[in-house]
Amino acid sequence: MPTERPTIADVAERAGVSKGLVSFALNDRPGVSPQTRERILAAARDLGWQPSLRARALSVNRAFALGLVITRDPEIITGDPFYPSFIAGVERELAPAGQALVLSVVPDEEAELAAYRKLVEDRRVDGIFITDLRHDDARIALADELGVPAVTLGRPEGASPFPAVSMDDRAGIEAAVDHLVGLGHRSIAHVAGPARMLHGSRRRKAFEDAMARAGLRATMIVETDFRAADGARATRDLLARQEDPTAIVYANDPMAIAGLGVAQRSGLRVPEELSITGFDGSDVAEHIFPALSTVATDAVSWGAVAARVLLQEIAGEEPGDTELPPARFIPRESTAASPEPIPRAER
Amino acid sequence: MPTERPTIADVAERAGVSKGLVSFALNDRPGVSPQTRERILAAARDLGWQPSLRARALSVNRAFALGLVITRDPEIITGDPFYPSFIAGVERELAPAGQALVLSVVPDEEAELAAYRKLVEDRRVDGIFITDLRHDDARIALADELGVPAVTLGRPEGASPFPAVSMDDRAGIEAAVDHLVGLGHRSIAHVAGPARMLHGSRRRKAFEDAMARAGLRATMIVETDFRAADGARATRDLLARQEDPTAIVYANDPMAIAGLGVAQRSGLRVPEELSITGFDGSDVAEHIFPALSTVATDAVSWGAVAARVLLQEIAGEEPGDTELPPARFIPRESTAASPEPIPRAER
DNA sequence: CTCCGAACCTAAACCGGTTTAGAGGAGCAG
DNA sequence: CTGCTCCTCTAAACCGGTTTAGGTTCGGAG
Numbered sequence: 001m002p003t004e005r006p007t008i009a010d011v012a013e014r015a016g017v018s019k020g021l022v023s024f025a026l027n028d029r030p031g032v033s034p035q036t037r038e039r040i041l042a043a044a045r046d047l048g049w050q051p052s053l054r055a056r057a058l059s060v061n062r063a064f065a066l067g068l069v070i071t072r073d074p075e076i077i078t079g080d081p082f083y084p085s086f087i088a089g090v091e092r093e094l095a096p097a098g099q100a101l102v103l104s105v106v107p108d109e110e111a112e113l114a115a116y117r118k119l120v121e122d123r124r125v126d127g128i129f130i131t132d133l134r135h136d137d138a139r140i141a142l143a144d145e146l147g148v149p150a151v152t153l154g155r156p157e158g159a160s161p162f163p164a165v166s167m168d169d170r171a172g173i174e175a176a177v178d179h180l181v182g183l184g185h186r187s188i189a190h191v192a193g194p195a196r197m198l199h200g201s202r203r204r205k206a207f208e209d210a211m212a213r214a215g216l217r218a219t220m221i222v223e224t225d226f227r228a229a230d231g232a233r234a235t236r237d238l239l240a241r242q243e244d245p246t247a248i249v250y251a252n253d254p255m256a257i258a259g260l261g262v263a264q265r266s267g268l269r270v271p272e273e274l275s276i277t278g279f280d281g282s283d284v285a286e287h288i289f290p291a292l293s294t295v296a297t298d299a300v301s302w303g304a305v306a307a308r309v310l311l312q313e314i315a316g317e318e319p320g321d322t323e324l325p326p327a328r329f330i331p332r333e334s335t336a337a338s339p340e341p342i343p344r345a346e347r
Numbered sequence: 348m349p350t351e352r353p354t355i356a357d358v359a360e361r362a363g364v365s366k367g368l369v370s371f372a373l374n375d376r377p378g379v380s381p382q383t384r385e386r387i388l389a390a391a392r393d394l395g396w397q398p399s400l401r402a403r404a405l406s407v408n409r410a411f412a413l414g415l416v417i418t419r420d421p422e423i424i425t426g427d428p429f430y431p432s433f434i435a436g437v438e439r440e441l442a443p444a445g446q447a448l449v450l451s452v453v454p455d456e457e458a459e460l461a462a463y464r465k466l467v468e469d470r471r472v473d474g475i476f477i478t479d480l481r482h483d484d485a486r487i488a489l490a491d492e493l494g495v496p497a498v499t500l501g502r503p504e505g506a507s508p509f510p511a512v513s514m515d516d517r518a519g520i521e522a523a524v525d526h527l528v529g530l531g532h533r534s535i536a537h538v539a540g541p542a543r544m545l546h547g548s549r550r551r552k553a554f555e556d557a558m559a560r561a562g563l564r565a566t567m568i569v570e571t572d573f574r575a576a577d578g579a580r581a582t583r584d585l586l587a588r589q590e591d592p593t594a595i596v597y598a599n600d601p602m603a604i605a606g607l608g609v610a611q612r613s614g615l616r617v618p619e620e621l622s623i624t625g626f627d628g629s630d631v632a633e634h635i636f637p638a639l640s641t642v643a644t645d646a647v648s649w650g651a652v653a654a655r656v657l658l659q660e661i662a663g664e665e666p667g668d669t670e671l672p673p674a675r676f677i678p679r680e681s682t683a684a685s686p687e688p689i690p691r692a693e694r
Numbered sequence: 695c696t697c698c699g700a701a702c703c704t705a706a707a708c709c710g711g712t713t714t715a716g717a718g719g720a721g722c723a724g
Numbered sequence: 725c726t727g728c729t730c731c732t733c734t735a736a737a738c739c740g741g742t743t744t745a746g747g748t749t750c751g752g753a754g
Contacts, residue, residue, distance in 0.1 A: 007739090007740055007741080008740065008741060008742095009740080009741095017703075017704085018703070018704045018705070019704090019705090019740090019741080019742090020703080020704070020705080020706090020742080020743075020744090021702085021703060021704075022741095023741070023742055023743080024703090024742095024743095027742085030701095031701070031702065031703080032701095032702075032703085033701080033702060033703090036702080036703085050468055050469075051740085051741075052405075052470065052739085052740050052741065053469040053470060053471065053741095054401065054404045054405045054410070054470055054739080054740075054741085055405055055709090055739070055740030055741035055742085056740080056741055056742080057401045057404070057405075057709095057741090058399075058401045058402055058404075058405050058708095058709050058710070058711085058739085058740080058741075058742095059708075059709050059740080059741050059742045059743080060709085060741085060742065060743095061709070063401075065449070065471075072431070072435070080431065083431065084419070084427065084430065084431070084452070087450065087452050088419070088452045091451060091452045091453070095451070095453075095462070100449050100451070100466070100469075100471055101449065101450050101451070102412070102447050102448065102449055102450075103434065103448050103449075103450045104438060104442070104447070104448070105431075105434050105435045105438040106438070106442075115442070119447070121397055122397075122400040122447075123399065123400060123401055124400065124412075124447055227630065228630045228631045228633070228634045229630075229633075229634065231634070232634045254630065254631045257631050257634065257635060258631060258634030258635070260635070260636070261634045261635040261636035261638070262634075262636070264636040265636045283574065283575045283576075283601060284575045284601045284604050284605060284631075286575070286576075287575045287576065287578070287579045287604065287605035287608045287609075288604060288605070288607070288608040288635070289607070289608035289609070289611040289612045291608070354709090354710055354711080355710065355711060355712095356710075356711095364733075364734085365733070365734045365735070366710090366711080366712090366734090366735090367712080367713075367714090367733080367734070367735080367736090368732085368733060368734075369711095370711070370712055370713080371712095371713095371733090374712085377731095378731075378732065378733080379732075379733085380731080380732060380733090383732080383733085398710085398711075399709085399710050399711065400711095401709080401710075401711085402709070402710030402711035402712085402739090403710080403711055403712080404711090404739095405709085405710080405711075405712095405738095405739050405740070405741085406710080406711050406712045406713080406738075406739050407711085407712065407713095407739085408739075
C-alpha cells in the first residue's frame with residue numbers, strides 16, 4: 001500500500017521551515033538563502049515529494065491543460081488523416097511544458113459549442129484550439145464571450161481577437177492544377193469540401209483561380225461533405241456528365257481514393273484516361289495503385305506550432321499570426337498526360 | 348467583462364445560510380429542509396452559480412477525467428481507423444457523466460509508460476484505458492503499482508487485477524478463412540501484425556487454427572508493424588515466393604489496401620487471381636475497387652463500454668469482464684473463387 | 695550608538711469547494 | 725415538566741498548494 005503521499009507541509013516540517021518558504025524554494029523564487037534552499041530541496045527529494053497539480057490549479061487558477069473539440073459523426077470519423085497527426089504535434093509541445101490535452105469528440109455543431117463551453121466553464125482548460133474553421137464561425141464569438149485564449153487554424157473571415165496559425169493550402173491546389181494543365185489537361189473537375197467550411201471553399205476558390213489563370217473554365221465542381229462515400233458519389237456525378245473530365249482534383253485523400261475506385265469500377269484507366277489528385281498526404285495514398293498524386297500538409301508541425309502559440313498567449317505574450325510552409329504537391333502515379341479528347345460515344 | 352464568478356459563499360450569503368448547507372443542498376443530501384433547499388437553489392440560480400471543478404477536485408480528491416495514451420510514431424499515425432472511433436465511443440459515455448478525456452500521444456513504449464505515470468501521479472485522471480495490449484505488458488504492473496483503476500481492451504495474458512472489455516477478433520479471421528476456403532482457396536497467406544502485440548499474435552493464431560481446421564498448412568505468414576508500407580513489403584515478399592498464395596488475409600485495412608496496390612501493380616487481377624481480406628472496417632475500404640472484403644469491429648461500442656466499465660470501477664463497483672459481440676466478416680468484392688492452380692511459369 | 699534597509703523567514707489568508715463536530719430547537723414519550 | 729431524539733443548521737477544519745503582510749536579524753551608513 002502506497003503510504004500517504006507527502007505534502008508541502010511535510011517537507012516544511014522536515015526542513016524545519018514554514019510552508020510558504022518551501023513553496024518559494026521549490027519555485028526558484030528569490031528570498032531564500034542558498035543553504036536553506038538546499039535543505040528544502042533535499043527534504044523534498046528525501047520524501048519523494050511531488051506537487052499536487054490540483055492544489056496548484058486551485059490556487060493559481062490555472063488548469064495546465066488545453067482543449068480540443070473535434071466535430072465528426074462518430075461512425076465516419078475513421079479515415080480522416082488530419083487529426084491524429086495534428087494531435088501528435090500538439091503533444092510534442094505540451095508534454096515538455098507539463099501541460100495536457102483534453103479532447104472532446106462530438107457529433108455536430110450544436111454539441112461542439114456546448115463542449116467548448118463546458119470545457120471552459122469547468123475551467124478544465126486554459127486555452128482552446130479552433131480547427132476546421134467555418135464561415136461565420138460561432139466559436140470565435142463564443143471564445144471571446146468566455147474570455148478564453150484561443151488559437152485558430154487558419155485565419156477566420158471576420159476580425160478575430162485570436163492569433164491564427166495558417167498553412168497555405170491554395171498553393172497545393174494551384175500546383176496540382178498547374179501540373180495537370182502542364183500535362184495537357186483542359187477539362188479538369190474539382191470535388192470540393194463543404195462550402196461552409198473555410199478550407200473547403202478556399203480550396204475551391206484556389207481551384208477556380210488556377211483554372212482561370214490557365215485560361216480554362218472551372219465549370220465542373222461538385223460539393224461534398226469530405227467523406228469517402230460522398231467523394232464516390234461526386235465522382236459518379238462527374239463521370240455521368242456530357243463534358244467528360246480528364247482529371248479530377250479532390251479536396252482530400254479519402255475522397256480521391258474513393259473516386260479512384262469509382263473510375264476503375266467504370267472501366268476507366270487511371271491515369272491513362274483519367275488523372276486524379278488528392279489532398280492531405282495520408283499514409284495509404286502512397287501505396288495504392290496507382291499511387292496517388294496528392295498535396296501534403298504537415299499536420300504535425302501545425303499542431304506543434306498551434307500549441308506553442310496558445311501557450312504563449314496563455315503566458316500573457318501576444319503572439320502574432322503564424323504562416324507555416326505552404327502545402328506542397330507531390331506528383332505520383334495517378335496523374336499523366338491528358339488523353340486525346342475523344343468523344344465518349346466513340347470509346 | 349464577465350464579473351467575478353460567484354462562489355458557494357456568495358450563494359450562502361444570498362440565501363442567508365452557511366456554506367456547508369449550500370453544499371448539502373446542491374448535492375441533494377439529506378438534512379436540509381425543503382424550504383431552505385428551495386431558497387438555496389433559487390439563490391444559486393439567480394447568481395448563475397456554477398461549481399468550481401477545481402475546488403471540487405481538490406476536496407474530494409477526484410479528477411473527473413480519464414486518461415488514454417496512444418503510442419504511435421507521429422509521422423505514421425494517420426490512417427489508423429481504430430482510435431478516432433474508439434474515442435468517439437468513449438466520449439459518448441463521458442460527456443453525460445461530466446467526465447473528460449485526457450489524451451496523450453507518444454512515439455514509443457518508454458514514453459508511453461512515462462506518460463501514464465505522469466497522468467496518474469499528477470492526479471490528472473481517475474482511471475486509465477489500456478489499449479493495444481502486448482505480451483508481458485508493463486502497463487498492467489504500472490497501473491497496479493500506481494493503484495489506479497484501469498480497464499484493458501482485451502484480456503491480458505497473465506493475471507490482471509483490472510476488468511477487461513474484449514471483442515473476439517478470432518471469429519472474424521476464422522470467418523474470413525472459412526469464406527476463402529469455401530471459395531476453393533487452399534493456398535492462403537496471412538499478413539500479420541506485430542507478434543508482440545496481443546491482437547497481432549491472436550489474429551495470427553486464429554488464422555493458423557482456421558487453416559488447420561480446414562486441413563491446410565499455414566506456412567505463408569509474414570509479420571509486419573501494422574503500417575501500410577509494411578503491408579506492401581509483406582505482400583511483395585509473399586508474391587515472390589515459390590508457392591504462390593491465391594488469397595491473403597491481412598491483419599488490418601491499411602495493409603490490405605496497400606497489398607491490393609502491390610498486387611495490381613504487379614499485374615495480378617484482384618479478385619480473379621488473388622483474393623484479399625482486410626480487418627477493421629475503415630471507411631475508405633468500402634469505396635476502393637474492388638471493394639475490400641474485411642472484418643468489421645465496432646470500435647465505437649468498444650470505447651463506450653470500456654468507458655462505462657472504468658467509471659463503474661472508479662465508483663467503487665467491481666465490474667466483471669465484458670465480452671462484446673464478435674467481429675464479423677463482411678464479404679465484398681475483393682474475394683472470389685480461387686483460380687485454377689496454374690504454375691506461375693505458364694501464366 | 696542609532697537608524698535604515700535588505701535579506702530571510704513565518705504566520706496567516708486565500709483559492710472554492712466538502713465534511714465533520716456539535717449547537718439549537720422542536721416534538722414526543724415518560 | 726423533564727429528558728431524549730431527531731431535524732436543521734452553523735462553524736470550522738480540511739484538501740495542498742500560493743501569496744501577502746509583517747517580523748527578525750544583520751550589516752553598514754550617519
